[in-house]
Amino acid sequence: MTWNPRQYLRYGDQRLRPALELLARIPLEAPAGIVDLGCGPGNVTPYLQARWPEARLTGVDSSAEMLEAAGAALPGAAWIQADAAAWRPETPPDLIYANASLHWLDDHAALFPRLFGLLAPGGVLAVQMPRNFQAPSHTEMRALAANGPWRDRLAPLLRPDPVAAPAFYWDLLRPLGAAVDIWETEYLQGLRGEDAVLQWMLGTSLKPLADALPPDQRALFLERLGARLALAYPRRNDGLTLYPFRRLFLVAGQDRL
Numbered sequence: 057m058t059w060n061p062r063q064y065l066r067y068g069d070q071r072l073r074p075a076l077e078l079l080a081r082i083p084l085e086a087p088a089g090i091v092d093l094g095c096g097p098g099n100v101t102p103y104l105q106a107r108w109p110e111a112r113l114t115g116v117d118s119s120a121e122m123l124e125a126a127g128a129a130l131p132g133a134a135w136i137q138a139d140a141a142a143w144r145p146e147t148p149p150d151l152i153y154a155n156a157s158l159h160w161l162d163d164h165a166a167l168f169p170r171l172f173g174l175l176a177p178g179g180v181l182a183v184q185m186p187r188n189f190q191a192p193s194h195t196e197m198r199a200l201a202a203n204g205p206w207r208d209r210l211a212p213l214l215r216p217d218p219v220a221a222p223a224f225y226w227d228l229l230r231p232l233g234a235a236v237d238i239w240e241t242e243y244l245q246g247l248r249g250e251d252a253v254l255q256w257m258l259g260t261s262l263k264p265l266a267d268a269l270p271p272d273q274r275a276l277f278l279e280r281l282g283a284r285l286a287l288a289y290p291r292r293n294d295g296l297t298l299y300p301f302r303r304l305f306l307v308a309g310q311d312r313l
């Protein structure tokens with residue numbers, strides 16, 4: 057998948073808030089090495105740097121476009137292009153911080169224990185992932201993709217629910233000796249602009265589908281999806297579109313949290 061940092065950052069404020077709420081719950085005083093895993097355009101990395109200015113910061117992402125934007129935003133950090141599923145740090149980090157990235161990876165049953173095992177003694181794994189894959193935005197997107205002239209192209213790209221229930225992560229990490237703090241928050245997001253939910257989704261989950269279509273099918277697909285989304289999430293008289301969005305947060309420490 058290719059990413060478009062500009063489209064992703066279109067609703068940057070709403071995307072930043074959960075990142076900061078995750079950051080606020082990390083109980084580390086002075087981590088020496090921090091990895092921003094799935095760092096995207098480096099939009100959150102400066103907040104990690106601001107909290108721990110002495111730390112060695114590394115951003116890891118599979119997307120060249122995102123890393124290019126990240127390198128421009130924060131040249132002092134190290135930026136590494138790698139697949140998080142296989143990535144291994146040269147030095148065990150004290151903090152692996154993964155905001156809005158790990159839901160792009162499959163097989164969490166293997167991934168989460170592996171990441172936890174990469175930490176230095178006393179380290180922390182901090183993760184935030186959307187858990188709204190049963191929301192109308194996503195059910196409408198999948199239903200439309202599976203029915204229409206684009207079905208053969210899009211069906212292979214449709215992923216089953218990538219994020220499990222909170223207890224699944226608890227049961228994965230507690231047996232490893234982790235102190236685990238897990239919670240969920242549903243944000244009632246008031247999005248500005250026309251076709252706001254469609255535009256939000258074009259920054260993330262909808263992009264791989266839109267990219268897979270030739271221009272004429274792409275236009276028709278987006279028009280039909282936009283119409284369905286406008287019914288599910290009507291724009292209000294004040295110009296805002298309310299888009300409830302649930303997110304799962306997880307902080308797993310090797311010591312007591």
Ligand SMILES: C[S@@+](CC[C@H](N)C(=O)[O-])C[C@H]1O[C@@H](n2cnc3c(N)ncnc32)[C@H](O)[C@@H]1O
Binds near residue numbers: 059117141
């Ligand atoms: C929604 S962005 C999140 C960016 C940033 N962390 C934030 O908080 O806004 C998801 C990022 O995960 C990255 N990503 C997806 N799959 C990945 C993988 N297998 N390995 C590394 N990065 C991945 C994408 O390239 C993208 O930059």
